[in-house]
Amino acid sequence: MPSISPPIPSPRPPARSSSVHAPRPTRLAAALGPALLAALGLGAGLGAAMPQRALAQPVQDTAEARRAYDIAPGTLDQALNRYAARAGVELAADAGLTSGKASAGLRGSFTVAEGFERLLDGQGLQAVRGTNGAWTLRPLAPPPGAGTEPQLPAVIVSARGESAEALPEPYAGGQVARGARLGLLGNADIMDVPFNIASYTAQSIEDQQAGTVGDVLVNDPAVRFTTSAGHIYENYSLRGFAVSADDLALNGMYGLSPYGHSPTEFIERVEVLKGPGALLSGMAPSGGVGGVINLVPKRAGDEPLTRLSADYISSSQFGGHLDLGRRFGDRKEFGVRINAAARDGDTELDGQSKRRLLGAVGLDYRGERLRLSLDAYANQEDIRNGSPWMASFSGPVVASPPRPGTNLLRGTYGRLENKAAVLRGEYDLADQVTAYAGVGALGFHYSGFINGTRAGSVKPSGSYTGMTYNQDGYTDSLSAEAGVRARARTGPVGHQLVLGATVLQLKSGTINKTSAGYASNIYDPATPLLAGEPGSAPRTAQTTLTSFALADTLSFAGERVLLTAGVRAQRVQTKTFSSTTGAQTADYDKSALTPALGLVVKPFGPQWSLYANYIEGLSQGDTVTDTGARNFGQVFAPYKSKQVEAGAKWDTGEIANTLSVFQVSKPSMLKDNASNTYNADGEQRNRGVEWNVFGQLARQVRVLGGVTYTQGLLTHTAGGAYDGNTAYGTPRWVGTAALEWDLPWLPGLTLTGRAVRTSWQYINSANTQRIPGWTRYDAGARYAARIQGRKVVFRASVENLLDRSYWTGTFNDGFVTQNAPRTFKLSTTIDF
Template sequence: MHSRKSSRAQLSLATARAFALAAGFTSLAAAQGVPAPAAPMTVNLPSQPLRQALDKLARQANLQIAYPEGLVAGKLAPAVSGQFTVKQTLDRLLAGSGLVATVEGTSVTVKEAPAASEATLPTVKVSATSTAPSELPKAHAGQQVAKGARLGALGNLSVMDTPFNITSYTAELIEDQQARTVADVLVNDPSVRFTTSNGHMYENFRVRGFDVNASELAINGMFGLAPVGHSPVEFVERVEVLKGPSALFSGMAPGGGIGGVINLVPKRAANDPLTEVSLGYQSKGQLGGTVDVGHRFGDAKQWGVRVNGAYSDGDTELDGQSKKREFLSTAFDYQGESLTASLDAYHSKESFEGGTPAMFWFSTPSIPEAPDPRINQFRTGYGELKSDAVIGRAEYEFNRHLSAFVGAGFRNYDYSGFINGTHARQINAVGNYTGMMVGQLGSSDSVSSEAGIRGRFGTGGVQHELVLHATNLKQEDSSNTTSSSFTSNIYRPVTPVMVALPTTAPKTGESTLSSWALVDTMSFMGEAVRLTLGLRDQEVDTTSYNTAGAVTGKYDEHAVTPSVAVVVKPWGAGVSLYANYVQGLSKGDSVTDAAATNYQQVFAPYKTEQKELGAKWSVRGFSNTASLFEITKPTLVALGTSTRPTYTDEGEKRVRGIEWNTFGEVVPHVRLLGGATYTQGVLTKTAYNRNNGKVAVGAPRWQGNLGAEWDLPWIQGFTLSGRVFASTSQYLDAANTQEIPGWSQYDFGARYTTRVGGRKLAVHLNVANLFDRHYYSGSFSDSTPIATLGAPRTVSATVSMSF
């Protein structure tokens, strides 16, 4: 874990990288904003290949280091740790290598020691970024978010070099806030809201007014491999949110990913050995623990293993419900001079009994008051979700101009029970409803893969990073359901008799999402201007089956989506202005209305468009992003008459908005994280033109989050935290007759970190929904008037120790 007392200069490091064709000397140029070479600095470089050590030093100390490529190949640099000047650091790195370094200002030349041959190779300058495409970006000041994130096929980029609104939440934030799932992390993001009631078995999201489902999370940019349901974060180093469509960079998400992409970056073993154990409690009676073990091996610590485990069991805040969760992951990685590779495997299982949360479906404009979320509407419900996956990745750098990468993974997902479809339907003004229960049995197998080649070269004064990228995701689904109904009241529920589960689950569908893309990022004027151009060709092939195995639907269409984005730094590395035009993709619909004039017509994939302008600026460890965006999504609508309609894909939902994100240290020991979003969601063209101009479902005008942390100056290691998030009112139906009121929630936390017997000890206490407000938190669907319910007051405490 990075110390929050590390220098602001290091945390505000701005970066740039391009490659030029040549042989001989290599020059590593880093960015500005760090101490002068003559000043002592904090150095913490592990033993590693010499070329990597010089590369990291160049980035950290704002140097341009030139060296003979052939002379450093195969050499190992020793570990260097402490307070040293640049020259002292270089002397230690080069000790015993037969090489020496001369320092002139920020320019460094590495060559053979005088006693050796004076023969030299031709000098060619090649610049290097502070973050290589496969290198994890460092944390920003405050440690809550990172200074960069993964942009699909382009790899990891600095936030200031990324022409999108992107936020990467760190493992430090996950630990400090004691987050257990992805949803616990994304409560920090003002552009994200949730579309399932708290405690539901699935965590679905809405980003920029468009849905992102639990099955659409990516791992290292690949879809179809993340745990389904509650995605645990014990094995996660970063949770990244890229706002807006991103088909160009990662291919099409299974559900389209219109509002954005949520990417998970698995943990890797750090240079220092780690063993951490924690015990936790959550009201009303959840007890559990976690373990995190990491170690590196080899003469240069090139081999690493990281193991994470979690287990919890007990009663929850939902009256009468108990939950059990078990999770285990193992990550192996290799970090060589030219080759980096990893293998991740995990097992995730969650089960519950004694009830499940409801979704609230209204039949009247008179919305009854939100019930206490502890009330159990389906107290005889039970269910289980299980995900198992194996994921492998590798990247090989042939030279500084050409590299290749490949990834592949398999995930099996099994589910059974009343895991969704538990609706309180047709709720009237006094809370009476018809309950619907759906018993489910099924599974889904996913095979995901990607491959690409990345080239770096120069043409005149322009540096290029050209990426050719291919993806493939194949999924096969099996499922079966049973259902029944009952009558009840949301304030005084009955105890329903749940329907029996299916005994078999036949194959119901298979799909293949395949694509290739060509992306060129061009840098001008010393990387003051970065222009990205790209095209992706996406094919969507799906087949549906009935329970007898007969084909009931066939879909095979493709589309080409272009994208263009630009970043300009007119006043140096501290300010970036950006703009983008990107297209996303989602599966086109089929006409299933037998009365339609175009019955069984299959539409090509929908092209979603985003236009965005934004600015990013960073001042002394405190950063902001402001963006203005418009996203339009085609929809299937009926025109003509209701008895003989004609369906077209010319319907449209449009969301325009302004976003502001902020993070970092405003003053020493005080950190802020959050922002606000203003949106105008409009249904521009609807079925029979009935709701044209109406406000889009689930699109509040305002929503915002703001969290703060304060390290108390008079108690070392003690931190207080607080967070408020709120949304204004929103509509549940397209006709704008059903509206739920705005809401706000306040959270509080405290933690204390000390050392006992030389070991780190941390104690955390968190209270969510401090004032125990009962409220409808949002909407579930654009097509049905379903509201979700916020969480009750929840208290959690954790004690952890590192060995």
């Protein structure tokens, strides 16, 4: 019999040091989780079980406020650099004082002075605060005979004083990180950026058994799916605007993330920046403006890792995952991270089966001045005998959805293949100047019945006439970026200047073959007619996106005021070609400038951050294809979406909240019937309020989620016919509440619960069709223990606990998507 040692709790970043007393969250923070659950319809049982917490002491000054830190071991200068960045203070230091010294890091809750004291313990150094609020590093005792204090060269360490590529530490509870990548500005702390951002960690991905990026983003109240659950493509809606699977970034670069599903096994973070981000990331390949979703690949940690996982998903999907990480060298400069995963078997869709294979490797080098990384992955997904589908309706009556898992497309099949490699690097030209560059390529190929999976013009009885679409196609991407980041001071003002350039080339081809129509019913599906093989795809489009950006983040009053200003010049070049003759059919070449302005103010110390921003997004302008129009063939300039946002962030060290109000307007093309011309005067305007919360309410209780209220209006439509209508696919209320509870009387056991709520929404611009709201409940548990000296975690969860059937949302004007049936997930992870 194997020996089982006492259980161990789930691995969590410590929120405080056991030897240093830390303030507890306020009663308001302790009430956030239960209030969120109550708002979304969860029972009060879990909320009642949460312990009440004492009021924190008032914070009078940044240096006196306690804050939770988790600074990794490393060289002393790195540790001090990261600590000063997290604390939001400036540190002047002579590099000779820290040369050759190592640090064990810092974990716990400290005031700024206590943190410096702990980091410098035994180093023969001290940090002294000056009258201007900046800190200076000095020897504990001045050299004998020294009559005056030495004048040290000012080496500024601040929230932007470390590598812009350095990964922010996890926040208390470990589900969300302290910061995320802000496009060309690099990684930044959540309290220092004038945007609403979230970064979901690998720990959250593993504990929630999230197999794709879509599974991760269920946690975010600003994000919803626009394709049916289980579809081979995952598309999203952020703040009510579409973001397609093509628009995901990999390590800050577009055109390199997997098309279709984005598997999570090789992903360390899934980052979401809400709202347009043209200055920060450039124009997305498909022109999505609702936000930026960035995937951060895994890196080898300082400790060796050999982790093997096995999982099961109903109906009979079995999978395995190997995660291997090692570092080499005297200072562990070289890292290797390998991830391999496979899954095969039947799905929740009646009669359908899927197979997926993934192989990924991440190599990195971290030297004193040079840092390099190379990521490569190959991902293949096959579907057999069916596909999730979408439906439109013949009149104002929206038919009720069929039983979840109903398969309208038996006999269809499809395959997606992604292969990519990305090389990145940064080099410190001087202490305050860093050059960076990256280049990557992706080859994507698709074939089979993977698009056009819909039931059109469904009657109230459920009957419709269907067709199937057999496709073949490809997209080859080449993406590159380069730039320089510099830190400087002009008197009392600090600067982080960034000059960057990007280029993305996309070459694509597609061909499609359509079947004859056939009669079917969503409640009693007929066997579909399958379209024949379309042949190999010819080249049909070629796009080049180039841009140059300049930005400066100015800091005042000891980092209490941060002002970011910048502009990006973007050029969009697109050519299209006939799929039959190969002749060029269109040539698009337009440019645009997209500015941005952001402000962060910390009037009450580092726990509070007030922010505002104005930023623009960019989409390719339309071409008039109506041959009867007076301006047939006219090409419009790129569309500029505009966002105005303001908000407040509150960080207690254990609970973080963001409350924001926003307005995003997006133009579009419309027709003036009186003049028989098209123009770019169409517009959709979304206004809303968002609240996000994450962290731990108590040592054993963690919360994740939020609520979004959105009012989406069509403000300019053709002939004014739909002016004032609600934009389709923009529900007024969306919310997510997830709780985790480590049972105190049974160490190692964690109970989990989640509620996902979406209110009613219109599914067409005419506002003649709408679907009711819905609520999904999930529940689960995990148990962590040591078996024969090895850490083992068992996880079990059920999604859509009540097995309800509902239309979840919309895909394009007039089409609805359906939810997945009740789904069981089981997994076991062993660390060797």
